[in-house]
Amino acid sequence: MLCRTLEVTRAAYYQFTSREPTANQTKQIQITQAIREVRKKKHHDAYGSPGMHRELLERGIQCCRNTVAKFMRKAGIKANRRSNFRISTSDSNHDQPIAANLLRQNFSTASINQVWLTDITYVPLAGGKFTYLCAFIDLHSRKVVGWKTSRNIDSELAVAALRQAVALRSPGAGLIVHSDRGCQYASEHFRNSLAQNGFIQSMRRRGNCYDNAPMESFFKSYKTEEANEKYETHEHATRDASNYIEQFYNSVRRHSSLNFQSPIDFERQLQTPILVGDS
Structure with missing residues (x-):
């Protein structure tokens, strides 16, 4: 027929x-x-x-x-771009000292441990509760060098993540730590931690997320690729944050700014010695 x-x-x-x-x-x-x-x-x-x-x-x-x-x-295949509910985790209405913006959207660096970016985001839990994730990223390699979660969004969370980053990276004095104007970063607790390590504080302008764009980009990737559903418990959210950061983001995920290498591969390449006769 x-x-x-x-x-x-x-x-x-x-x-x-x-x-x-x-x-x-x-x-x-x-x-x-x-x-x-x-x-x-x-x-x-x-x-x-x-x-x-x-x-x-x-x-x-x-x-x-x-x-x-x-x-x-x-084939009808396109990148998954999930939308996420967003709340503000930055309280800049305080009377603590505000550091100058040393970066001014200049995100070029010459080496690792020259500039670290940091911020805090929320992770929804069942029952309307939240887990808060604080992370530090090396601007040069985009590697997450330190992170912590907490049920509370306070200066202790920021300091704990900073301590982990310092323990793992051992940066020298003069490192710039750039953040928003949140009370966690403006607190005496956090400022003292920076001073003890000889670090220099920098803060973005009020309400200008572009001043910390690479950090915002990390959290967008995290929310899109991992934390797109509500977790039952704080422990569950923390475990999945660990898996995402350590098993995927740092070691596997390709970054266009790194010529589509992962942060770990990019840093490994930086440490590879140049042999005599190589061009």
Whole structure:
């Protein structure tokens, strides 16, 4: 009936159905299948065509970024961009000292342990409660160098995360620590901790999130790729934050600002000695 309707012979129809796929069709099938496999991995569904392209290259699949974008569109695959409820965790209505903005949106650095960024975000829990996550990021490598969670959003949370970062990185005096104007960072407790280590404090302007854009970008990735649902308990939220930061963000997640390397791979490359005769 189909052949009669389309006015083709049965022989032509069977020849069509038994025809081998072309080279382009085979390539499209291969790339699309690889894209689906990458997306099945935890946290990888937020990758757009640039990150997906680098993942495929690492798997030995030679293709260009535009090809990946085209095949993703044909397959109806796009980066997951979940929306999240947002509350403010920054209370700048206080009478504590405010540090000058030393960065002024200049996020270029020459080495690690030159500038650290920090901020606090919330993680929703069941029953309308929250866990608060404070993190410190090295601006040069985008690596999370220290973090802590707490049921309370106070200076102790910020100081605890700072202590962890110092213990793991052992930075020298003169390190700039950049944050918002929140009371946690303006507190005497936090300022004394910076002074004891010889660190220099910097704060963004009031209400200008672009002054701490790389830090905001980390929290956006965290909320999109991990903390997109309410956790039952504080312990559950803390465990998943640890898994995300240590097992994915620092060691696996590709950053466009690092030439699509992970922070750990980027820092490892910085530490690789240049051999005589290398160009």
